[in-house]
Amino acid sequence: MPGLTRHGWRGLPGVAAGLLLSAALLFMAMALHAQGSPPTARRFALSLVQGAAWSPTPIEVHRGLILFRAVLNGRDATVLLDNGAANSFVDRRFVDPSGTAPRGAPYVASTGAGVLRGHAVDGVTLTVPNQLDIKGTLIALDLAPFSRIVGRPIDAVLGADALDQLAVMIRPADRTLYLTASGKMTPRSGAKAFSLPMSAAGRISAQINDEPVLLAVDLGSNGAIRLSDAAFARVLGPAATNRRTAAANADGQVRTAATANAAFTLGPVRANIPVAAGGVLPSGLDGRLGMAFLSKFTIILDQRQQRLTLVSR
Known part of the structure; x- marks a missing residue:
């Protein structure tokens, strides 16, 4: 797939630029996820x-x-x-x-x-x-x-x-x-695409530094990956916590979070991308996968079909 290799991120500077933007202009991880309070019925x-x-x-x-x-x-x-x-x-x-x-x-x-x-x-x-x-x-x-x-x-x-x-x-x-x-959106014939199964709760399996992680696809986060503090420590270790970036949630409060680069594997893609700690997450979820990574592709998200499809641009 153009720009993607098994060894790293090539020709896609937007992820690094996205981290600088997050550091200067805040990591927009929407925290309207109603933790501790069940979602209101539609x-x-x-x-x-x-x-x-x-x-x-x-x-x-x-x-x-x-x-x-x-x-x-x-x-x-x-x-x-x-x-x-x-x-x-x-x-x-x-x-x-x-x-x-x-x-x-x-x-x-x-x-x-x-x-x-x-x-x-x-x-x-x-x-x-x-x-x-x-x-x-x-x-x-x-x-x-x-x-x-x-x-x-x-x-x-x-x-x-x-x-x-x-x-x-x-x-x-x-x-x-x-x-x-739902079910009506598929990549055009001949497109370079790969599909990943999702759980009923919208979670996908991936690896960070070869450690398994369970991530939610989050179209409302402008970061690449944001992990819980526990998952960040597990996959990156305590030595990775000396670098900080600014983070903001929907309440407008600004906080700092540990950040480090890590090897990320999702399906056939392996890339070196920034990972931040401090995500607001429900139990059993390691982190959120945001638009700094996803925007490198055309994205097809079909929760009812429990499938995420990424198409090479």
Whole structure:
């Protein structure tokens, strides 16, 4: 596969550059993963655009995060794509600028060092033009702290409660996003691609320094790999903790985390890439695989089919 060898990363400087960006402009590991609090049950209807009316959506890659334009309650909005977020969210100031609308059931999401508190909002309509419509109840959170870290207003997050029903294709080369029914997305004939099985919880098996790790595919992280502290110590050892990088979660709090380069093996690919510690993770998960690595490919993620496909660019 062009640019990829069994011995290292060749001709792909973006991973190293991504680490420098993370160090200077923070590691945007979205921590809306509701650790310690189960995800809210989906209470919205999702419908896909069919036939000739369907077309892909342009994306903006901003500091390694995938943003796109949508229509939220009839107004233009900037949406973050993040299957690592258990739920889809809207910014509470966007849907209720006066702060006087009735509030629904409370919601709490842990960021590892603190919590984000929100509430359910009924009657929300989120439209990704020419691709899908969501109508129903979404969670409203104060996304302002994370927006300040990103440097752009984030009005909504399209999370796992929607994306896990779909086949999602991201084409970084032409900056487009494809959202279709599960099972309907495959690489074109002759493409240099490989597919990896995923668990029902969205986890894939990989190796770091030849040690097995279980990783979640996280489209809402701009890092390469972020491990739990325990997994980082296991695969890299205590000597690797003398290098630090800045990290920020959705609450806007900035922390530092140990970082080291390591040999990463995923399917047929072996690459030397940066690995950070300090991830907010559920039990049994070693880390998250983010866009600094994934964006080197065209990505096809189909959670219902339990398959991740990476296509060489």
